[in-house]
Amino acid sequence: MIEKIKETVKKLFKENKIDILIGYSEGTLPLRSTPCFITRPEDIEKLVWNSYCFNNLAVYLPRFFVPQPGKKDAKLPKIGILAKGCDGRSIVGLIKEHQIPRENLYIIGIHCEGMIDIKKIQDTGCKMQEVDIIAAEEKNDKVLVEDGDKKKVELKKEELLADVCASCQYTAPVIYDILIGKEKGKTKKEDREAIIKEFEKKSLEERWKYFQEQVSKCIRCNACRQACPNCYCKECFAEQTKPKWIGATNDISDVMFYQIGRIFHQAGRCVDCGACVRACPMGVDLRVFTYKLIKDVKEFFEYEAGVSLEEAPPLATFKSDDKQEFITEP
Amino acid sequence: MENVKFKIIKKKKVLSLLDSLTKEYNIFVPVEEDGDVRFSGFKSGQDISWDYRNTKISPKEILFPPTETLFSFGPGAEVKPEGSTPGGKDYLIFGIRPCDAKAISLLDKVFGGDDFQDPYYLKRRKETTIISLACSKPQIDCFCTSLKGKPDNEEGTDIILFDLGEDIIARPVTKKGGKFIENLSSWFKEAKESDVTKKDKLMDLSLKKIQFQVDIQNIKERLDDAFDASFWNEIHQKCLGCGICTYFCPTCHCFDITDEINPRAGDSTTPEGKRVRCWDSCMYPLFTLHASGHNPRPTYKERMRQRIMHKFNYCPENFEEIFCVGCGRCIRNCPVNIDLREILISIDLS
Numbered sequence: 001m002i003e004k005i006k007e008t009v010k011k012l013f014k015e016n017k018i019d020i021l022i023g024y025s026e027g028t029l030p031l032r033s034t035p036c037f038i039t040r041p042e043d044i045e046k047l048v049w050n051s052y053c054f055n056n057l058a059v060y061l062p063r064f065f066v067p068q069p070g071k072k073d074a075k076l077p078k079i080g081i082l083a084k085g086c087d088g089r090s091i092v093g094l095i096k097e098h099q100i101p102r103e104n105l106y107i108i109g110i111h112c113e114g115m116i117d118i119k120k121i122q123d124t125g126c127k128m129q130e131v132d133i134i135a136a137e138e139k140n141d142k143v144l145v146e147d148g149d150k151k152k153v154e155l156k157k158e159e160l161l162a163d164v165c166a167s168c169q170y171t172a173p174v175i176y177d178i179l180i181g182k183e184k185g186k187t188k189k190e191d192r193e194a195i196i197k198e199f200e201k202k203s204l205e206e207r208w209k210y211f212q213e214q215v216s217k218c219i220r221c222n223a224c225r226q227a228c229p230n231c232y233c234k235e236c237f238a239e240q241t242k243p244k245w246i247g248a249t250n251d252i253s254d255v256m257f258y259q260i261g262r263i264f265h266q267a268g269r270c271v272d273c274g275a276c277v278r279a280c281p282m283g284v285d286l287r288v289f290t291y292k293l294i295k296d297v298k299e300f301f302e303y304e305a306g307v308s309l310e311e312a313p314p315l316a317t318f319k320s321d322d323k324q325e326f327i328t329e330p
Numbered sequence: 331m332e333n334v335k336f337k338i339i340k341k342k343k344v345l346s347l348l349d350s351l352t353k354e355y356n357i358f359v360p361v362e363e364d365g366d367v368r369f370s371g372f373k374s375g376q377d378i379s380w381d382y383r384n385t386k387i388s389p390k391e392i393l394f395p396p397t398e399t400l401f402s403f404g405p406g407a408e409v410k411p412e413g414s415t416p417g418g419k420d421y422l423i424f425g426i427r428p429c430d431a432k433a434i435s436l437l438d439k440v441f442g443g444d445d446f447q448d449p450y451y452l453k454r455r456k457e458t459t460i461i462s463l464a465c466s467k468p469q470i471d472c473f474c475t476s477l478k479g480k481p482d483n484e485e486g487t488d489i490i491l492f493d494l495g496e497d498i499i500a501r502p503v504t505k506k507g508g509k510f511i512e513n514l515s516s517w518f519k520e521a522k523e524s525d526v527t528k529k530d531k532l533m534d535l536s537l538k539k540i541q542f543q544v545d546i547q548n549i550k551e552r553l554d555d556a557f558d559a560s561f562w563n564e565i566h567q568k569c570l571g572c573g574i575c576t577y578f579c580p581t582c583h584c585f586d587i588t589d590e591i592n593p594r595a596g597d598s599t600t601p602e603g604k605r606v607r608c609w610d611s612c613m614y615p616l617f618t619l620h621a622s623g624h625n626p627r628p629t630y631k632e633r634m635r636q637r638i639m640h641k642f643n644y645c646p647e648n649f650e651e652i653f654c655v656g657c658g659r660c661i662r663n664c665p666v667n668i669d670l671r672e673i674l675i676s677i678d679l680s
């Protein structure tokens with residue numbers, strides 16, 4: 001796979017089709033790959049592809065196309081980007097919201113087999129407080145981790161798969177210029193639905209309690225927002241002062257407002273890439289709410305974010321037969 | 331305090347000792363929750379985490395809280411400065427790692443410097459006793475030894491403890507620490523020579539685990555001429571612009587002050603409110619946004635440069651100290667694996 005990627009990138013640079021390539025290189029810590037920006041063909045060898053390429057690279061795209069005052073005719077760069085299914089869905093969303101021009105992108109689509117979630121290592125019994133993982137090696141469907149005493153533990157990749165990956169519905173990007181890899185069998189859609197159903201069954205008090213528990217961990221570092229390709233606003237509502245929507249404190253009411261606002265701005269836009277949950281250093285997991293948004297948008301407006309370039313976003317259209325029950329009978 | 335003898339206490343007894351101090355002190359101890367460790371208020375009968383790696387959030391949050399009310403105001407309300415320790419009890423921070431204790435000694439220079447005195451921080455700090463726990467569990471991203479630190483570094487601590495398994499060895503570092511132990515002398519015995527040897531061996535072992543070395547010599551001078559260097563063009567590229575590196579950093583100390591108004595309280599013409607200061611981060615664009623709309627640090631590049639320059643050039647200039655203790659938190663928690671050690675190495679290469 002990685003050879004095919006490198007070969008493709010080499011060709012793109014040679015044919016002058018891209019100025020920059022956004023991909024992944026080896027991270028400095030075990031179980032980590034890191035986003036990288038390649039502008040020199042000699043750096044292509046740095047590229048890696050493994051189960052730790054979890055960052056959603058689409059988040060970097062809008063910054064290359066921010067309108068510069070007084071530089072209207074500035075030449076826009078041509079960008080090559082490695083895109084898993086989720087990165088691809090984000091790219092579709094960004095194109096539709098006019099943040100990035102399709103013609104300036106060369107999308108190297110990749111059939112993704114799912115990325116691991118480092119936090120899941122805890123669940124397998126490798127307690128992070130006890131075991132210091134100093135190295136990791138990936139072999140087929142296994143991940144071999146080595147601790148400080150050179151003890152090796154073999155873990156099944158399947159068990160380490162991030163929840164979003166385990167229930168991913170589009171493992172390859174829906175738009176691409178080249179697609180690399182082989183399609184893997186369908187993942188479990190039921191998981192996600194089960195999570196929502198179970199949550200919906202809970203009483204209002206229980207749901208509120210869960211939400212409170214999750215947001216009370218938040219330290220307002222904004223990592224969820226910054227990691228989200230959809231959060232490209234030049235000025236976030238959380239920081240506006242005229243009008244001032246929320247306070248800057250870590251008071252639970254401010255934190256709640258921040259999290260509710262952040263999630264609700266994703267209605268019809270969230271592509272379920274999981275970048276917010278992955279980036280959160282405090283383990284805040286509000287995915288059940290983004291799932292619910294995705295489900296509602298699909299039910300009410302027959303729309304799914306990030307899967308079609310043509311279909312108009314529900315918030316940008318009005319149809320006389322649009323469902324309104326969510327307003328009239330909440 | 332070089333000649334002060336080591337004291338020893340059974341580990342089992344430490345909890346009872348802490349228990350006996352709850353009347354006098356607000357005690358903060360490391361506690362494990364969901365696989366992470368964080369400092370929280372000690373409650374009678376609870377256990378504490380002895381062999382933790384390091385806390386996710388640094389204990390700076392105790393002395394420099396993420397949100398702090400400076401004073402409240404409103405119709406008829408007196409402007410009352412707040413910020414003293416709750417309940418009038420002194421703080422006892424128990425079991426912090428030496429890197430974090432050193433970080434507190436650095437914060438002291440900022441909040442208690444010659445030019446500016448921060449009464450909120452200083453009052454709390456004056457009422458605080460710090461007992462550190464020598465580090466036996468360095469992680470792969472720790473690099474304190476590159477920054478003149480070590481697993482049993484004593485800067486910033488009043489007493490340092492060593493965990494020998496069944497026993498805990500204590501060594502008073504400051505006068506305050508000496509007095510603290512003296513007042514509790516019935517709890518301690520003199521440590522035997524063999525216990526001290528055991529402790530030395532433990533520290534040697536710990537020191538060996540910290541393998542990563544960054545050449546930090548003359549870093550300030552090397553950065554003096556580096557403001558316009560080309561490597562800044564690349565190291566910021568993958569930064570997402572979140573506040574993790576700065577919020578988790580035990581030495582980062584920037585804050586923002588805002589008035590939080592409750593328009594519904596009081597009569598509607600004179601609102602009630604409070605002036606609060608919250609952690610802020612140089613990685614946010616708003617940090618330097620002027621009222622005119624101009625931003626002197628408009629892109630990720632300038633903001634990343636600021637973070638590095640502040641720690642390794644401006645602080646050495648202002649306080650004669652590098653404001654990094656090598657705790658590795660910014661590396662460990664960065665969502666895109668930006669590694670400060672790599673950045674420091676790249677400064678060298680350019």
